[in-house]
Amino acid sequence: MNEAVNIIDLDYSDSLAVTWDIGRRCNLDCTYCPSYRHDNVSPSASLDSLKETAHFVFRYLETMMPFRSNKAATIDFTGGEPTANPEFVEFSSWLRKEHKEKYQEQFSLEVCLTSNGIISDRMRESLVENYEFATFSYHCEATESQKIRFFNNIEILKSTSFNMKINVMFHARDDYFEECLSVCERLRALGVDFVPRLIGDKDNKDRYNHQYSSRQINWMKEYWKNPEAVLFQLLEPRVSTADKPDCEKKQCSASSLGRPCCGSRNMKVCGGSSQWRNTKFLESTDFKDWYCSVNWFFLHIEQQTGQVFHHQTCQATFDYGRGPIGLLSDTGTILTNLKERIATKSMPIIRCSRRQCGCGLCAPKAQDLGSLLKIFPKHVDADIFQNRQPIEKT
Ligand code: SF4
Numbered sequence: 001m002n003e004a005v006n007i008i009d010l011d012y013s014d015s016l017a018v019t020w021d022i023g024r025r026c027n028l029d030c031t032y033c034p035s036y037r038h039d040n041v042s043p044s045a046s047l048d049s050l051k052e053t054a055h056f057v058f059r060y061l062e063t064m065m066p067f068r069s070n071k072a073a074t075i076d077f078t079g080g081e082p083t084a085n086p087e088f089v090e091f092s093s094w095l096r097k098e099h100k101e102k103y104q105e106q107f108s109l110e111v112c113l114t115s116n117g118i119i120s121d122r123m124r125e126s127l128v129e130n131y132e133f134a135t136f137s138y139h140c141e142a143t144e145s146q147k148i149r150f151f152n153n154i155e156i157l158k159s160t161s162f163n164m165k166i167n168v169m170f171h172a173r174d175d176y177f178e179e180c181l182s183v184c185e186r187l188r189a190l191g192v193d194f195v196p197r198l199i200g201d202k203d204n205k206d207r208y209n210h211q212y213s214s215r216q217i218n219w220m221k222e223y224w225k226n227p228e229a230v231l232f233q234l235l236e237p238r239v240s241t242a243d244k245p246d247c248e249k250k251q252c253s254a255s256s257l258g259r260p261c262c263g264s265r266n267m268k269v270c271g272g273s274s275q276w277r278n279t280k281f282l283e284s285t286d287f288k289d290w291y292c293s294v295n296w297f298f299l300h301i302e303q304q305t306g307q308v309f310h311h312q313t314c315q316a317t318f319d320y321g322r323g324p325i326g327l328l329s330d331t332g333t334i335l336t337n338l339k340e341r342i343a344t345k346s347m348p349i350i351r352c353s354r355r356q357c358g359c360g361l362c363a364p365k366a367q368d369l370g371s372l373l374k375i376f377p378k379h380v381d382a383d384i385f386q387n388r389q390p391i392e393k394t
């Protein structure tokens with residue numbers, strides 16, 4: 001670690017975020033996106049199966065909410081490309097209505113979309129009507145006509161004051177990296193929020209984890225230190241073709257750089273000096289053996305495989321392992337276990353078994369249990385951990 005951070009908290013108590021991958025099907029075929037994340041052949045989930053999953057999600061949320069200080073949930077659809085499902089527009093309006101009729105007294109709901117932004121006019125209109133927020137990713141490997149549609153959608157949504165953010169996926173190929181800089185420039189001129197993102201979060205030297213030149217990595221480092229000052233400073237001189245990654249050195253991969261909170265949340269971090277400071281970026285993402293509240297801030301649904309996880313990428317379980325917490329075909333067991341643990345005040349606390357944290361970065365966590373228990377009451381009723389069994393690493 002560059003800094004001796006040992007507690008990570010949030011400025012405020014955030015909502016419980018359900019990420020819901022509704023299927024792998026996508027209208028793009030980015031080379032850095034693995035086949036377990038996208039394809040163009042998977043069948044789309046039916047409207048009935050989506051509604052059935054929604055019933056489970058609402059019941060899970062209504063079980064957790066009485067013990068959270070912030071009684072707010074978000075549901076964020078992802079994929080593949082969620083809008084590739086022909087039932088998605090109809091499902092979106094049903095979901096909104098279902099929450100309003102049955103659950104709005106118990107918790108508020110924001111519905112969000114994560115998409116590549118190459119969406120139809122009908123879907124764009126449904127966004128304005130049924131959604132609070134969208135994260136669109138800009139992918140350099142899209143065709144020119146897809147890029148035109150992307151910007152057309154962004155400009156129309158901006159004119160309606162729709163709330164959105166763009167993840168600009170910085171491709172390591174020289175011309176694409178430059179394209180991303182220009183895209184940031186264009187978005188800033190439009191007054192649209194954006195986040196420059198590197199591709200991959202592992203050290204692996206494969207197409208899913210881009211290897212960046214030192215100049216590219218330095219640009220990103222400087223950007224995160226001071227986004228306003230740096231964005232345009234390095235647009236000139238352009239990236240040189242001689243500026244190749246030196247892949248013998250570890251610092252070529254995105255993982256070596258650290259990570260921003262992908263939701264742009266303000267985190268509060270504390271180190272040995274006991275001074276809290278605010279940040280949106282952490283230089284180390286290794287929290288192995290830390291105690292973590294990820295299950296109080298996230299839930300992940302994989303519609304296509306029928307699996308339910310605490311979190312999409314970390315997949316932490318209560319037993320210092322990784323994997324699903326249950327199946328969509330047996331959601332009764334997930335709910336029964338949860339209710340029993342709450343009723344007996346024996347709710348377990350997750351201990352992290354990973355060397356690399358992804359987008360669970362912002363979930364409050366601490367190197368020692370005592371520190372986490374101190375920050376818990378701001379977020380969760382700590383009473384329900386009273387009789388929990390300690391989970392030691394194996
Ligand atoms: S748009 Fe997203 S889901 Fe589709 S191929 Fe590209 S990275 Fe994968």
Ligand code: SF4
Pocket residue numbers: 287290292293294311314315316350351352353354356357358359360361363365
């Ligand atoms: S990988 Fe998961 S369990 Fe580990 S610190 Fe990140 S969010 Fe928490």
